[in-house]
Amino acid sequence: MENEELISKKELLELTGISYGQLYRWKRKGLIPEDWFVRKSSYTGQETFFPRGKVLYRIEKIKNMKEDISLDDLADVFSPAQDAISLQPDEVAVRNIVSGEVLKMYHDFRGSADAMDFNDILSAYILNKRIVEGDISLDEGRLLLEVIQESRITFGSDPFVIFLMRKLGVFSCFAVSPPGRTCLDKGIRLIAEINTLTVMEELKCKLI
Amino acid sequence: MDNTKKGDLKIDGSGSAPGGEYNSVKINGAGRITGDTVCQNFRINGSGNVDGNIEMEDGKINGTGTIDGNIKAKQLKITGSGQVRGTISGDNIYVSGSVTIGENLDVQKIKIEGSAKIGHNCNAENFHSDGTFEISGLLNADDITIKLYHSKSRAKEIGGGRINVSVGSDAGFNVLKTIFTLGMYNPVLEADSIEGDEIVLENTTAAVVRGTNVTVGKGCNIGLVEYKGCLLKTGDAKVGEEKKI
Numbered sequence: 001m002e003n004e005e006l007i008s009k010k011e012l013l014e015l016t017g018i019s020y021g022q023l024y025r026w027k028r029k030g031l032i033p034e035d036w037f038v039r040k041s042s043y044t045g046q047e048t049f050f051p052r053g054k055v056l057y058r059i060e061k062i063k064n065m066k067e068d069i070s071l072d073d074l075a076d077v078f079s080p081a082q083d084a085i086s087l088q089p090d091e092v093a094v095r096n097i098v099s100g101e102v103l104k105m106y107h108d109f110r111g112s113a114d115a116m117d118f119n120d121i122l123s124a125y126i127l128n129k130r131i132v133e134g135d136i137s138l139d140e141g142r143l144l145l146e147v148i149q150e151s152r153i154t155f156g157s158d159p160f161v162i163f164l165m166r167k168l169g170v171f172s173c174f175a176v177s178p179p180g181r182t183c184l185d186k187g188i189r190l191i192a193e194i195n196t197l198t199v200m201e202e203l204k205c206k207l208i
Numbered sequence: 209m210d211n212t213k214k215g216d217l218k219i220d221g222s223g224s225a226p227g228g229e230y231n232s233v234k235i236n237g238a239g240r241i242t243g244d245t246v247c248q249n250f251r252i253n254g255s256g257n258v259d260g261n262i263e264m265e266d267g268k269i270n271g272t273g274t275i276d277g278n279i280k281a282k283q284l285k286i287t288g289s290g291q292v293r294g295t296i297s298g299d300n301i302y303v304s305g306s307v308t309i310g311e312n313l314d315v316q317k318i319k320i321e322g323s324a325k326i327g328h329n330c331n332a333e334n335f336h337s338d339g340t341f342e343i344s345g346l347l348n349a350d351d352i353t354i355k356l357y358h359s360k361s362r363a364k365e366i367g368g369g370r371i372n373v374s375v376g377s378d379a380g381f382n383v384l385k386t387i388f389t390l391g392m393y394n395p396v397l398e399a400d401s402i403e404g405d406e407i408v409l410e411n412t413t414a415a416v417v418r419g420t421n422v423t424v425g426k427g428c429n430i431g432l433v434e435y436k437g438c439l440l441k442t443g444d445a446k447v448g449e450e451k452k453i
Contacts, residue, residue, distance in 0.1 A: 010418075010434070010453065019420060021369030021405040024348050028331045046400070 006038060006049040007056070016059045029075045031062055065205070077204040085207060086115045097121065097206055102128040105138055109145050123148050125203050126162075126194060135164060135191045140171040151175040159200075164191040217241075219256075227260050235271075244277070252288070261294070269305075278311075286322075303339070312345075330363075337361065338376065352404070356395035356411055363399050371404040371419075373397050373412050375427070396427075 007015070013023065026032050038049045058078070065074060089107065093100050098121070106124040107113040116124070126148065127141045136144065144164065151160050155177045164173045167188045176182060184190070214231045219239030227243025234249075235241075235256035244260040250267035261277035267284040278294035281301070290307040297314040304321040313330045320337040328345045335349035343363035350369045354361065355376040375395050397412045407419040411427035418434040426443030433439055433450045441447060 014453070019369075019405045020367060020403045020418065021350065024367040024403070025350060025369070027367075028333075028348050028350075 004051040005053065007052040009048045009050070012050055012055060012059075016056070016063070018059065018063075025071070026059075026062060029071045031071065031075055031078055032058060077201055085118050085121070087121060087207075088115050089113055092116060092121060092124070095206070097203070098124040098128040099132070101138075102131055102141070105141065106145070109142060119152065121207075122196070122200065122203055126196075126199055129199075130164065130192065130194075133192075136171060143171065144173055147173050147175055151177075159195070159197040161196070162194040164194070165189060166191055214247075217247075227258075227262075233264075250281075335368075354397060356397060358393055358395055360394050360396045360398060362397070366399050366402045366404070368404050369406070371402060371407045371409075373409045374425075375410050 009023070013019065023032070027034075027037070032050075032055065036050050036055055038051070039046050040049055041047075062074065065077075089103055092098050093103055098106070103124060106120070106127065110120070123145055127144060130136050130144065131138065131141055144162070147162060151162070155175075158177050160175045160177045162173055162175045163182065164171070165184070165188045166172070167185075171191075214229050217225055217230045217233045219225065219235045220237050222238040224240040224242060227241055227245040230245065230247040232249040233241070233245065233247045233251070235252045235254060237254045238256075239252075239254070240257040240259065241262075242259045244262070245258060246263045248265045250262065250264040252269045252271050252273040255272040256269075256274070258273075258275045258277065261280070262275060263280040264284070265282045267279070267281045269284075269286045269288050269290045271288045272290075273286075273288065274291045276293050279292055279296045279298070281296070281298040284296070284298060284301045286301075286303045286305050286307050288305045290303075290305070292308070293310040295311040295314060296307075296309055297312075299316045301313070301315050301318045302321075303319070303324055306323045306325075308325045310327045312328045313324075313326050313332070315332050317334040318324075318330070318332045318336070320339045320341055322339045324337075324339070324341045326341070326343045326345070330343050330345075330347045330349070332349040333351065335347065335352045335354075337354045338357065340357075340359045340361045341363070342361065345363075346365045346367060347363040348367050352366065352368050352371045354373045356373065357376045395411055397409075399412070399414045401416045401418070402409070402412070402414050403418045405420045407417060407421070408423040408425065409417070409428050409430075410425040412424075413429045415431040416434070417424070417430050417432070420435065421437040421439075422433055422435045423440040423442065424430055424433065424445040424447055426445065428445045428447075430446065431448045433447050434453055435450070436453050439450055439452070
């Protein structure tokens with residue numbers, strides 16, 4: 001946070017066109033996290049600043065979404081908490097969250113075709129995206145699922161970042177729980193970097 | 209709540225009971241509950257202590273209640289005196305007695321007719337005070353109505369949509385006059401900063417007020433007013449500096 005560019009509250013309201021009432025409402029609902037409110041003393045006492053990039057991006061998102069969903073649902077989207085959601089596989093397919101083929105593979109992997117909880121849907125969603133993008137093959141997807149499963153055991157509910165890579169055409173992947181830095185050998189081609197927090201936000205938007 | 213019927217807990221003389229799940233909990237004498245408790249109805253008429261967190265649908269503290277943890281309640285009425293070490297969260301809270309909260313108050317609606325002291329922040333959709341309060345952190349509510357009667361209220365910061373501060377009409381004039389002559393009549397609101405969309409103030413002292421439309425009324429002393437729409441000053445309002453943004 002130290003090196004981030006800050007924006008004052010006044011400038012933020014002016015730039016985004018939101019009012020004090022909205023800002024305070026979003027703060028109450030947890031749409032803007034408490035630790036983004038940075039207090040600094042000025043000649044009038046104290047002024048509040050925000051990490052510029054993060055807050056502008058978040059407000060843009062809230063403004064774009066709030067038309068059709070309630071603030072409480074929206075708060076859920078931004079919270080890292082796991083959703084207490086459970087869906088039948090057909091519903092996941094019908095709602096276009098995961099394609100039928102990937103879904104079938106996911107059932108093979110976990111050995112059941114029962115209702116899917118949030119973690120199941122998330123795993124299948126991550127897999128689906130990579131396969132649709134053409135980054136990896138179905139076989140390679142299995143490896144990705146194993147790493148996701150292992151990561152949940154190791155990191156618990158902490159978010160993590162999955163790195164997909166290829167060396168001499170051979171696929172591999174690993175996960176890191178931030179903050180963590182990585183250093184790779186030159187022969188490795190990084191295919192994708194998947195941040196579970198970002199994917200969760202994305203998925204929650206689709207699930208609402 | 210599942211379908212198994214839960215028992216009632218009632219302490220009439222003096223006694224203590226373990227926490228757990230109950231249908232109703234009633235302390236008429238002097239009682240202590242040790243451990244986290246979940247119940248439908250909760251009532252303290254005498255003096256009650258809960259050593260743990262308590263969750264209730266409907267609660268009433270008429271005597272003295274000391275909660276060494278957090279309260280979660282759909283409805284809570286404090287007509288006696290309540291002391292909560294942690295946070296009160298819930299829907300509807302009404303205080304006609306006095307309450308001291310160590311951490312936060314997080315509710316939909318709070319009405320204070322007595323006095324409230326909050327260690328950190330107060331978050332509500334609807335905040336209404338006819339009594340006195342002291343909030344060490346931020347008072348954040350969509351709709352804030354503060355009627356000042358006889359003594360000073362204070363919050364470090366106030367923020368929200370609509371903020372309305374006025375001096376309550378003196379229904380009990382004689383009582384007020386008596387207090388006044390004793391030198392205790394001081395219907396004032398103090399805050400470091402007040403920010404909102406529509407702000408109307410009376411008898412308020414603040415370093416900064418920022419808002420869309422701001423009315424600074426009688427008895428106010430504001431260091432700096434920043435406004436976007438219009439600023440209206442009435443009576444003997446004192447404003448050090450004003451800036452239209």
